[in-house]
Amino acid sequence: MGWMMTGMGIWTLLGGLLLVALLGLAVVAVAAVLRSRAPGGLPPGGRRGPEEAREILRRRYAAGEIDEDEFWRRMSGINAE
Structure with missing residues (x-):
């Protein structure tokens, strides 16, 4: 046992x-x-589309989370894709 x-x-x-x-x-x-x-x-x-990324940037800029230079730098990166 x-x-x-x-x-x-x-x-x-x-x-x-x-x-x-x-x-x-x-x-x-x-x-x-x-x-x-x-x-x-x-x-x-796992990736956002360009339009969604642009909208997020617009909201962050409007909320004052990023300045204008940062906004345009990131926006140009989205447009380059």
């Missing part, structure tokens, strides 16, 4: 590790979904 208990202990350990891995995967998946749906989150491709 001693050898049976050793085998069951290994399966219990492997089951526990699998459970922890699945829970970790679920947490990562939920975080990815929430991040993609958050305002200002990146779209599924």
